[in-house]
Amino acid sequence: MTVLVDTLVLRRRRRLFGRVCAVFIAAALFCLADGLYSAVRVGSDVVELLPGRTLMLSGPSPMKTPLNSDFTAQISPDGDDLHFILEGFFASYWFGSAMWRGAVEIADNAKPGRYELLIKFRGSPAKSAQKIFVVIWEDEAAMRAGSTSSVRRLTGVSPVVPGIVCGVVGLLLGIFTFLWGKQYLKTLSKLGYSEIFRVAVAGNDYRFFCLANGLRTPREGSHCHVFTPEGQELGQALTQTATKGILEFSIPKNIPVRSGCLVELHSQP
Numbered sequence: 001m002t003v004l005v006d007t008l009v010l011r012r013r014r015r016l017f018g019r020v021c022a023v024f025i026a027a028a029l030f031c032l033a034d035g036l037y038s039a040v041r042v043g044s045d046v047v048e049l050l051p052g053r054t055l056m057l058s059g060p061s062p063m064k065t066p067l068n069s070d071f072t073a074q075i076s077p078d079g080d081d082l083h084f085i086l087e088g089f090f091a092s093y094w095f096g097s098a099m100w101r102g103a104v105e106i107a108d109n110a111k112p113g114r115y116e117l118l119i120k121f122r123g124s125p126a127k128s129a130q131k132i133f134v135v136i137w138e139d140e141a142a143m144r145a146g147s148t149s150s151v152r153r154l155t156g157v158s159p160v161v162p163g164i165v166c167g168v169v170g171l172l173l174g175i176f177t178f179l180w181g182k183q184y185l186k187t188l189s190k191l192g193y194s195e196i197f198r199v200a201v202a203g204n205d206y207r208f209f210c211l212a213n214g215l216r217t218p219r220e221g222s223h224c225h226v227f228t229p230e231g232q233e234l235g236q237a238l239t240q241t242a243t244k245g246i247l248e249f250s251i252p253k254n255i256p257v258r259s260g261c262l263v264e265l266h267s268q269p
Contacts, residue, residue: 007187008229011260014180021177024170031151031163038149038159046133048143051110054103061089061098062121062128071100074118081110082134084117104134112138189213192266193227194247196259205250206257207240215265217242224249225264226257237263 042048049055063070066089073084087101104117119130137143144156151159188194194210201207218224223236226249234257237249247265251257 007184007191007193008231010180010184010187011229014177014184017173017177017180021170021173024166024173028163028167028170031159031166034149034151035159035163038147038152041148043133045131046135047104048135048137049104049106050137050139050143051106052108054105056087056101056103057132058099058101059119059130059132060092061100062124064098066098066100066121070122072120072122073102074120076116076118081107081113081136082115082117083107106134106136110136112136112142185211185213188262189215192264193262194265196226196257196261196263199257199259201253202250204253206253206255207248207250208237208257208261210247210249210263212242212245212247212265217247218265226251226255227262227264229260229262234261 047055047057068086068088071086073086075082075084083105085103085105087103090099090101091097092099100119113136115134115136117132117134119132121128137146140156144153147153149159151157151162155162185195192215194213194215196208196210199206199208218239220239220241222239224239226234226237228234235251235255237251237257240248240250242248247263249263
């Protein structure tokens with residue numbers, strides 16, 4: 001069974017790649033969930049900045065053709081720590097409505113704190129006013145320690161970055177796992193074997209199932225040898241049915257057959 005044992009190497013590699021792939025996909029999902037949870041806790045109307053930094057902002061305009069004189073930006077509390085500069089207006093890419101664009105500038109000596117930026121348009125109802133909360137942190141360490149994201153507190157970067165990296169690595173490993181699986185099944189087919197993918201109890205026997213994989217299916221009532229993945233023979237199974245490429249066998253319960261064991265559908269000459 002030396003040749004059959006060689007297929008065990010392919011099987012182990014496939015399973016290893018599959019496990020590692022699952023770890024990276026789980027890490028990517030965790031980063032995604034952490035980022036969403038952090039965004040929900042902070043709120044979409046909150047921005048965080050450091051002294052000396054500038055951030056571009058934009059938002060909808062209740063007026064179709066607004067002018068600079070219609071626009072008002074109020075900062076609370078007042079001071080020289082935070083400034084807002086209106087850049088102008090532009091049309092929305094999706095609906096063609098008017099949008100405003102501006103920049104929030106933080107002074108180099110700004111004090112840490114929470115500020116409120118209120119955007120209003122002259123003649124518009126009060127409910128159309130837009131509130132943006134600007135949180136100024138003392139430094140990178142303070143911003144990292146105060147982050148609502150676990151990933152950011154641990155790594156110092158946005159959860160988007162490790163999420164994308166883990167997702168890409170998981171996808172590549174998933175492709176390798178798929179290719180190893182195809183190679184494994186192809187090798188088994190060349191040797192005349194098929195892998196058991198399901199085992200069920202049926203009275204005093206086990207019923208198990210495998211795929212024909214393009215091989216000549218054994219006749220109903222014929223016997224086929226069953227082996228462990230390592231190539232050790234377990235016994236003989238009785239062929240029950242063959243439907244749409246899925247073969248069903250029965251074997252006594254005293255034979256420890258399980259998923260992953262191999263069935264010899266036909267012997268090599």
